[in-house]
Amino acid sequence: MFPWNKRLRGLRRYQDIVQAMVKYGYIDVAEALRLRRPLRLGQRLFGASEIVSFGKPQRLRMLLEELGPTFVKFGQLLSTRVDALPPDYLSELATLQDHVAAEPFAVVQEIVEAELQAPLNRLFDTVESVPLAAASIAQVHRATLPNGARVVIKVQRPKIPQTIAADLDVLRDLAHLAERYMVEWRPFQLMGLVEEFAHTITKELDFRQERRNLERCAHNFANDPTVLIPQAYAQLSTSRVLTMAYVEGTKISDRDALMRRGHDPHTVAVHGANALLKQIFVHGFFQGDPHPGNLIVLPNDVIAILDYGMFGSIDTETREQLAALLLGVVQRNAGKMIRALTDLEIVASEHGRRQLQREVSSLVDTYLTVPLAQIDLTVMLDEMFKMIRGHGLQIPPEFFLLLRALTTAESLGRKLDPAFSIAEHIQPFAEQLVMERYDPRYIMRRLGATGEDAGDLLSYMPGAMMHILERVQRGELQMGVEMRQLDRLTRDFDTASNRLTLAIILAASIIGSSLVIQTQTPPLLWGYPALGLIGFLISVVLGLSLVIAILRSGGF
Structure with missing residues (x-):
């Protein structure tokens, strides 16, 4: 049972959503979605007219922006789902922006002092009262430390976790209604999508996780002179406050400004692509939303990464299988692509494998004569993923994050250098990862890990066997036997028994009625005992129902 105030907030939120x-x-x-009551109120307020000067994708973006941070973030997640929405919706949702006013500086100061448990003027030498940036979840202020170091403070807005938690409840309800009433949306498993989003945004609300992501990236790129990861200040960071070094440079998406400052756009594009591909194929820990606003260029074309909220991770085995898949895409080898999809457990049955291979081969054939540099990799992957979903197969969620990252990298690279091709840069990374499988050192490491697992199993088995035997002796061990055809056999037996019982009753009714008719017992009907005639009538009904049941079951 929910508290009344929570119910009322939910009802108000539904009303806001339907009115929008x-x-x-x-x-x-x-x-x-059967939201009738809020719908009637919304129609009274706004009528049934649409904002006709915009297309439906633009209106969806505007709707999500009006509904606030949770729906903006959810729309950004939807923009990665190439299997669920048409391209015009995907491109429009990718432009979703927060439109929120900055919190007053007094509120920011109160949060920082409460989190860091000290007065602001003791923690920082100066703090700018006007934010450098303001978004739906947090805003950023420039500051200097007592030692003169320039930093930025990311401060979470007040009550934002409660707002997002309430909106997530509403999103779950809407997803449930959509799966119940909108049949066309069922294949996309909206409930699962909302839960995936809830997991992601809950992690983003914890700035300690963002600081750990930053520190992990700093470790991964410690020896890479083309990438800069800002320093995090752990002693000035909590779950709601994150302090990191201030980095000043040129936006990676501003080609004209880059050229004015002496940067080479081609080199910048290559460094940016290599930074992302190293995250994917070397580190297995990648930025899921490498938004151009979160990447800046420093002297010597060094790339600085500023945001660490949304990161995905893939284990070594999945990385190898993914490399094989992308290598098959780049080489336009349908057989290699299908083998990789099978290894990734996306394709299961042999029949499904053959059917999908025919479709993938047809897709590959359309690209056979196209030079690698001219292939739009993200379009090709989009088409392949749609084929996979068309067969009712599930794609791991991290693949959509990965596709979003590659799409952003390719789009940004071509903006900087029209001749840029992400496919050309993927090939050496994927080939290197695939070849590492055959490296003797890698094989020895795998054998060593297998040996450790075998040793652990051998040491565990005696104790486990003793535990099982003790339970057997105490009579605590129960065994279950599954007979797959037993349920059907039981049903058939029950049906036969019922029919036999009905047949016996029918025979008894006919014999009894015959005996009664011969006695001439009153009352009489047409000269025959009425009781006997009723018995014959019942016998006819029972007989017909028995014959109909047998005919319907095909057992005649």
């Missing part, structure tokens, strides 16, 4: 749907021309969706 009406305002932006999504009445059909509200009707499909």
Whole structure:
């Protein structure tokens, strides 16, 4: 049972959502979700008119922006789902931006002092009252430390966890309604998508996790002169406050400014792509949303990464399988792609494998004569993922983050250098990772790990066997036997028994009725005992029902 105030907040939120749907021309969706009461109120407020000067994708973006931070973040996640939305929706949702006013500096100061348990003027020499940037979850202020170091303080907005938690409850309800009433959305498993989003955004709300992501990246790129990871200040960071070194440079997306400052756009594009591909293929820990606003260029074309909120991770085995898949895509080898999909457990049955291979081969054939540098890798991957989902197969969520990262890298690279091809840069990384499988040192490491597992198993088995035997002796061990056809056999036996019982009753009814008719016992009907005639009538009904049941079951 939910508290009444929580219920009321939920009802108000539903009302806000449906009114926004009406305002932006999504009445059909509200009707499909059976949100009738809020819909009537929304129609009274806004009428049934749409904002006709914008297309539906633009109106969806505007709707999500109006609904606030949770829905903006959810829309950003949807923009990675190439299997669920058309390209015009994906490109529009990728531009989602927060439109929120900055919190007053007094509120920021109160949060920082409460989190770090000290007055602001003791912690920092100076703090700028006007934020450098303000987003839906947090805002950033420049500051200097007592030692003169320039830093930025990222401060979480007040009550944002409670707001997001309430919105997540509403999103779960909407996903449930969509799966129940909108059949066309069921294959996309919206409930699972919302839970995936809830997990991701909950992690983003904990700035300690963001600091750990930053420190892990700093370790991974410690010896790479082309990438700079800002320093994090652990003693000035908590779950709601993150302090890191201030880095000043040129936005990676501003090609004209880069050229004015002496940067080479081609080198910048290569360094940016290599930084992402190292995260994926070397470190197995990659930025899921490498937004151009979070990447700046320093002297010598060094790339600085500023945001560490959304990161994905893939283990070594998955990295190898992914490398094989992308290598198959780059080499336009359908057989290699299908083998990699099978290793990734995306393709299971032999029949599904053959059918999908035919479709993938057809896709590959369209690219056979296209030079590698001219292949739009993200479009090719989009088409392949849609084929996979068309077969009802599941794609791991981290693959969509990966595709989003590659899409952003390719788009940004081509903006800097029209001749840039992410496919050309993927090939050497993927080949290196695949070849490492055959490196003697790698094989020895795998054998060593297997040997350790075998040793652990051998040391565990005697104790486990003793435990099982002790339970057997005490009579605590129960065994279950599954007979897969037993349920069907039981049903067939029950049906036969019922029919036999009905047949016996039918025979008894006919014999009894015959005996009664011969006695001429009153009352009489047409000269025959009425009781006997009723018995014959019941016998006819029972007989017909028995014959119909046998005919329907095909057992005649």
